[in-house]
Amino acid sequence: MKLRHRVQVKPHEMVVVGDVAQMIATDDQLLEKIKQLPVYQIQPHDKNIVIIDVMHVIDTIVRSEKTVDVQTIGPAQTIVEVVYEKKRVSFLSFLFVWLLLFIGSALAIMNFHEDVSMKEMHQHLYTMITGEKTEKPLLFQIPYSFGLGIGMILYFNHLFRKRLNEEPSPLEVEMFNYQQSLDQYVILHENKESMKRIDDD
């Protein structure tokens, strides 16, 4: 038997052994029977995450089939995610965040230019290359501004929707890491089995 890392269920659903675990057995009939054994009834107060420990699953199996021998591999608990009716993010709030980021980053880049005296630097550079003086070296600054956007897109490896190559972008890796840390947290903090041990101390 191998527990799945993460499963999604609907609210008020009965979680059965087959939901949380992949299993192999020589007796197909027995296997089907075990897969239908109830492990946990999702309750409203569970909110959206329930941790099912491997011990609990073995307990369920052994109670109903006294003679079976259960061997486990893989993760020691499954994260059961209760998926409620997906509430759609309204277009208005999305627009709000979009504008927030747009204006915020525009201001941030202006502050950055001011902060590092980019203007003087560009004027200096213009003189360095051409030998002439100018107040506004736009010939340098306009490609610079577009390059700024290109650099960010390059870094995140997205040309709008098209990928430049197949490696995951830093953004995706970052999202993955964050999800891993969240999972790690809920496994320790929402697991009733390990909580008990802490309480005993």
Added chain:
Amino acid sequence: MTTIEVAFVAIVGFAGGLAAGTGFVAFLVVLGVIPRLTQLTKTMKWIHAYEWSAVAGAVIGGWMSLRSSVLGASKYWLLPLGMFSGVFIGMLAAALTEVLNVWPILAKRMGMADKVILLLMAIVFGKVFGALFYWIYFVEGK
């Protein structure tokens, strides 16, 4: 100047350069722009050449700006130069949002995981717009 004075100034200058140089390298390493570029272009074996290009760029740039040297070249050289420096700063800016962990929080908390690309575009356009606005209008107004 006496020899001691000369030696002292040289040591102070050298020490200052050393500190600035190590700081620059640390900055590049933390933001991981060079690994990202090699990963994109699949040129891992040239990584040492990239190191040297960063070092050479810093040394030549530092020397030229301090000496106020003049090349007297055509002004159209500024077009590719501007583009390159823009891409570089853009990558630094992107790497900075990366280090600050803005994205995962934004996507998770606001429930907008499927719209991350669009939000990313908001930042990209914001940067381009902000920079153009700054150079063309804002600078003059001051």
